[in-house]
Amino acid sequence: MSGKNYRNIESALIHGGIYGDATTGAVNVPIYQTSTYEQQGIGQNKGWEYSRTGNPTRAALEALIAELEGGTNGFAFGSGMAALTAVISLFKTGDRIIISSNVYGGTFRVLDKIFKNFGITYSIEDTTTLEALDKKISSDVKAILVETPANPLLTITDLKGIADIAKRHGILSIVDNTFMTPYLQRPIESGIDIVVHSATKYLGGHSDVVAGLAVVHDKELADRLAFIQNATGGVLGPFDSFLLIRGIKTLGVRLDRHTENALKIARWLEKNDAVKKVYYPGLETAQGYEINKRQAKNGGAMISFELKENYDYKKFFSSLGLIALAESLGGVESLACHPASMTHASIPREIREKVGITDGLIRLSVGIENADDLIQDLQQAINSSEE
Structure with a gap:
């Protein structure tokens, strides 16, 4: 298959991640519509066991979004809210997450109606004023979650400023990059720890697939999120993964x-x-x-x-x-x-x-x-x- 002889994102959209199929030479990753894989012996397999844990089509999508966002690992879920739910599952009882003063209603709802029941709380702050925000970081705050531009008032938060505050306090920075996509904005380059997408939107681009993606910036976070993805099982299926790869090719x-x-x-x-x-x-x-x-x-x-x-x-x-x-x-x-x-x-x-x-x-x-x-x-x- 073709090598990665490119420097620009327009080419990465088409050739990034796991490009094509090494077995047949097909330029598109096949749809591996299977739930399980035959093993050669106990503990012996070809890298695949069960499609909740891993599927070649989904793996190609996950490698693609990781490359596009500049992270170490990508994760594909059944919806944007499933991706966000997996990310919030990184936290535990007693932890508090700061969210921007205007965010998608579903983000507010899952924190207010679901995770609050498990003792993971939130507070709503103006993330556009960094000095004031910095003073709101107490010992129970474990993450800052922002959208920029925010939904629906399109307010702008300084990504590098948020990343710097998070690093200074030893907490995680999370950005919902749905509105911009990696074609227009790459939060990890500004120091952000985790990026999430409702891939249903611009990444899919044709109103025909529901999907969510998350990208992390280091191996330790990748291991933790991979465990949550497999344990909770809200994964994206192979056909929807294929549709999303196809959509991303024309994103630019x-x-x-x-x-x-x-x-x-x-x-x-x-x-x-x-x-x-x-x-x-x-x-x-x-x-x-x-x-x-x-x-x-x-x-x-x-x-x-x-x-x-x-x-x-x-x-x-x-x-x-x-x-x-x-x-x-x-x-x-x-x-x-x-x-x-x-x-x-x-x-x-x-x-x-x-x-x-x-x-x-x-x-x-x-x-x-x-x-x-x-x-x-x-x-x-x-x-x-x-x-």
Whole structure:
């Protein structure tokens, strides 16, 4: 098979990890649709025993995401939440995890409704102010978990700053890199310990697979997470692993179009008289613009915005034509979402409103359609929502 004669991520997306099939010369890793493997004798096998523990197709995906993120080992799970659950399982009763003031609602829910029952607690902090955050690290804090850009307000956290705080206090730093992917941002290069993805989103890219990934930066963490993955068993199946490898091959060209469209739409929204506020880290007026510019390739493809008071956001959603009202994000098609009642409904209203997740907030996952067609759809929906 071809050697790794490349230096850039665009080539790694296609040739990274375990490329092709050495047995047949196929350029795609086969789907090893098997649960078990014949052994030559007791304690003698070809490296595979049982597909919960390891499967060649999943192994190729795990090697690929590890290479792309610059970590030592990757792990594939049945969903992004399964990946995050495995990572949180690294902690024990009495441990506390600091989370960003706006994160995906499912992250809040699993901490608040599941892990709190086992004595693993959390606190919500503003991770954009590093000096204040540093003072919040007490002896029971064992990790800082951030999203940058955060979901859904696209706030930016300084990754190197978070990594430095974590190292100074001897705790773990965890970053959900779903919105950016390793094509746009590589947290481990900034010193982060663990990166997680809902691979359902941009990595898969076609709204046809549900998957989660985690990458760690050292062997000790890899051994611990590998044990949890095998013991709890929330692994990704071989066919979905194959779909994800296929999706990653086009990640670069897709994100180039996604982000080109997003910047054009964000600039249009910023100038639109009906729009009260735009959240997009690729705008020079955005909070954290300079930090994001330093640690990421661009502003990504997610936009959130609010319409002015004389526009009905419910009518806006019902008037969309080309853009679908739907959960999730990161597919080739553009999706609009109402965070307060959809992705972040599990967060109590008072917490949502305190951080700025208002009932009028609209989240837009910009697809790869023609940007002018998307702008036309947004404008007619805005016009239809005016009261």
